[in-house]
Amino acid sequence: MKKEQREKLVFSLLTLTAALVVIPTLLMIGYIIFRGIGTISWEFLSAMPRKGMREGGIFPAIVGTVSLVLGTMIVALPLGVGSAIYLTEYAKQGFLTRTIRLAILNLAGVPSVVYGLFGLGLFVLFLGFGSSILAGALTLACLVLPVVITASEEALKSVDFSYRQASLALGATKWQTIRHVVLPHAAPGIVTGAILAIGRAAGETAPILLTVAAFFLPRLPQSIFDQVMALPYHLYIISTQVPGMPESIKYGTALVLLGIVSIFFAIATAIRIRFKMANR
Amino acid sequence: MKEQSVTTGNRLVVSRGHANPPKQEPLQNATNESTDTITNSRSFAHGKNLKSKFTNRLSEFIIEKIIFILGMTSIVILALIFIFLISSGFSVFKDVPLIDFLTGRFWYPNSVNPQFGILPLILGSLWVTAGAILISVPIGVGCAIFIAEVAPPKTRTSLKVVIEFLSAIPSVVLGFIGIMVLSNWVRLSFDLSSGFTLLTGSILVAFMAMPTIISISDDAISSLPKEYREASLALGATRLETIFHVLVPAASSGIVAGVMLGIGRAIGETMTVMMVTGNAARIPTSLLQSGRTMTATIAAEMGDTVRQSTHYHSLFAIGIVLLIMTSCINLVADYVLRRAQKGDR
Numbered sequence: 001m002k003k004e005q006r007e008k009l010v011f012s013l014l015t016l017t018a019a020l021v022v023i024p025t026l027l028m029i030g031y032i033i034f035r036g037i038g039t040i041s042w043e044f045l046s047a048m049p050r051k052g053m054r055e056g057g058i059f060p061a062i063v064g065t066v067s068l069v070l071g072t073m074i075v076a077l078p079l080g081v082g083s084a085i086y087l088t089e090y091a092k093q094g095f096l097t098r099t100i101r102l103a104i105l106n107l108a109g110v111p112s113v114v115y116g117l118f119g120l121g122l123f124v125l126f127l128g129f130g131s132s133i134l135a136g137a138l139t140l141a142c143l144v145l146p147v148v149i150t151a152s153e154e155a156l157k158s159v160d161f162s163y164r165q166a167s168l169a170l171g172a173t174k175w176q177t178i179r180h181v182v183l184p185h186a187a188p189g190i191v192t193g194a195i196l197a198i199g200r201a202a203g204e205t206a207p208i209l210l211t212v213a214a215f216f217l218p219r220l221p222q223s224i225f226d227q228v229m230a231l232p233y234h235l236y237i238i239s240t241q242v243p244g245m246p247e248s249i250k251y252g253t254a255l256v257l258l259g260i261v262s263i264f265f266a267i268a269t270a271i272r273i274r275f276k277m278a279n280r
Numbered sequence: 281m282k283e284q285s286v287t288t289g290n291r292l293v294v295s296r297g298h299a300n301p302p303k304q305e306p307l308q309n310a311t312n313e314s315t316d317t318i319t320n321s322r323s324f325a326h327g328k329n330l331k332s333k334f335t336n337r338l339s340e341f342i343i344e345k346i347i348f349i350l351g352m353t354s355i356v357i358l359a360l361i362f363i364f365l366i367s368s369g370f371s372v373f374k375d376v377p378l379i380d381f382l383t384g385r386f387w388y389p390n391s392v393n394p395q396f397g398i399l400p401l402i403l404g405s406l407w408v409t410a411g412a413i414l415i416s417v418p419i420g421v422g423c424a425i426f427i428a429e430v431a432p433p434k435t436r437t438s439l440k441v442v443i444e445f446l447s448a449i450p451s452v453v454l455g456f457i458g459i460m461v462l463s464n465w466v467r468l469s470f471d472l473s474s475g476f477t478l479l480t481g482s483i484l485v486a487f488m489a490m491p492t493i494i495s496i497s498d499d500a501i502s503s504l505p506k507e508y509r510e511a512s513l514a515l516g517a518t519r520l521e522t523i524f525h526v527l528v529p530a531a532s533s534g535i536v537a538g539v540m541l542g543i544g545r546a547i548g549e550t551m552t553v554m555m556v557t558g559n560a561a562r563i564p565t566s567l568l569q570s571g572r573t574m575t576a577t578i579a580a581e582m583g584d585t586v587r588q589s590t591h592y593h594s595l596f597a598i599g600i601v602l603l604i605m606t607s608c609i610n611l612v613a614d615y616v617l618r619r620a621q622k623g624d625r
Binding site: 007233 | 340346347348350351352353354355360364365367368418420422425427430439442443444445450451452455459460461487490494519520544545547549575578579583587595596599602603606609610611
């Protein structure tokens with residue numbers, strides 16, 4: 001009897017720890033929605049900020065974030081998927097692959113602000129791109145690369161080996177096999193990884209703070225060498241640097257950023273669940 | 281009529297190749313001209329085969345080289361990060377000796393007589409990380425055990441989704457909530473004059489480290505062989521005894537690795553701590569004081585520096601210190617994890 005009581009006590013403690021993670025998370029999301037939903041309107045999303053950002057909308061920040069994310073994926077996706085193909089299909093196990101894996105692991109652990117320093121040193125100053133979409137997108141691409149590689153590698157590995165053997169036995173070359181047999185089957189996994197990387201790139205602040213972001217720039221970018229505003233940096237600015245900022249705009253901006261990230265997260269989760277079901 | 285039969289013969293030759301010369305009567309009686317056509321088409325087919333084989337092999341070769349180059353990207357980027365940080369950061373040691381830089385007690389980069397001692401910043405980072413670990417390890421490991429062993433399957437799936445979403449929330453949003461809500465809560469509950477303390481940062485960073493700790497520990501526990509659980513239960517142990525005397529010890533390396541990766545994340549966290557810890561660059565003596573971390577210093581001061589000044593170089597040097605710390609933590613975590621996986625087999 002005593003044993004059972006103790007077991008009950010410990011299990012309820014474990015339940016409590018789970019609640020301590022989940023409840024604050026849900027409360028926080030709920031609170032941002034509750035305070036921010038009133039601000040969201042077509043005007044807020046599509047208008048330029050006015051009066052030192054205290055009025056008007058956040059359109060240029062949204063455009064900035066979208067262009068940064070697009071640029072990031074254009075760079076990171078081919079590099080990441082190519083790396084994953086090399087690791088799963090071509091590389092022989094040995095010193096080189098061990099080094100690559102160690103490098104990926106290390107890249108995944110590099111703090112985002114260090115990526116910012118790196119981007120500032122290489123892209124902004126050394127290559128002379130200046131503070132621009134190009135420099136920011138390249139920096140973010142380096143940052144999300146480990147995510148894309150890891151997800152793509154898992155996806156490629158999960159394609160059954162007999163598919164490759166069958167294709168090779170039919171006379172297809174190695175690349176034809178990869179291109180027409182392996183990649184299509186790995187596509188859902190790769191897409192999931194790419195979407196998670198997009199979510200990450202959209203929310204990162206520290207790297208773009210050093211490489212792209214403009215404090216206040218109420219116009220749209222004309223080329224990839226322009227500075228832009230970006231949502232996460234905008235949220236940082238209006239919640240710390242601008243005195244007298246109305247709270248509704250702050251919560252509205254936070255909600256838009258959270259919304260964009262959650263949309264990508266939801267799509268990635270949906271694809272993954274469907275993929276899992278199909279595999280059963 | 282005759283022409284037609286030759287053409288069919290021709291097709292036959294092409295499709296059969298050299299090994300099977302045609303044996304049909306009408307073909308052998310054909311004119312010189314048509315024999316020529318046959319030989320021509322034979323050599324043509326042969327040439328085409330060779331040619332396509334060659335282009336195939338060439339393109340395979342080129343593609344393999346391209347893929348190889350792409351495979352090297354991560355090594356190149358990591359090397360570039362080290363090169364650029366070191367080349368921009370090391371020149372600070374011309375003005376400030378390394379020992380003074382690491383152990384100097386004052387960080388006054390902008391005063392008339394500038395001081396570049398990063399000890400307060402290192403300690404700020406360590407205090408925030410220690411606080412975050414004290415909060416996130418018990419909660420995170422407990423939650424991982426709950427997910428892996430106690431929760432019913434449906435609860436498990438939804439818990440995992442919430443935790444993954446927590447890891448997807450941008451750090452600037454957490455920092456925002458820290459400013460708007462948590463700092464007030466800290467100020468009122470500890471009766472302080474300002475809620476922007478190291479503790480506020482620790483609580484938020486704990487929430488950023490928890491997804492890492494939970495998912496890696498959960499993986500470590502769930503991937504244990506089923507026999508462990510069954511054997512323990514069959515010997516008459518309760519579920520509780522099985523969890524704490526069999527499963528958790530067996531998964532301990534995985535759990536340790538998860539905690540270390542969580543620490544790595546906590547040290548590197550930038551925006552959240554910059555927004556809520558108050559950013560006073562002094563040596564902290566308690567979690568309830570304001571403090572400043574290495575990451576926040578880089579992010580907050582880079583915009584104001586003059587390029588190529590000592591201050592500019594010193595921020596890169598802080599980046600090097602940060603990079604060395606996180607790399608060490610990640611390498612050790614990887615080593616522990618690898619050993620755990622080897623032990624499984």
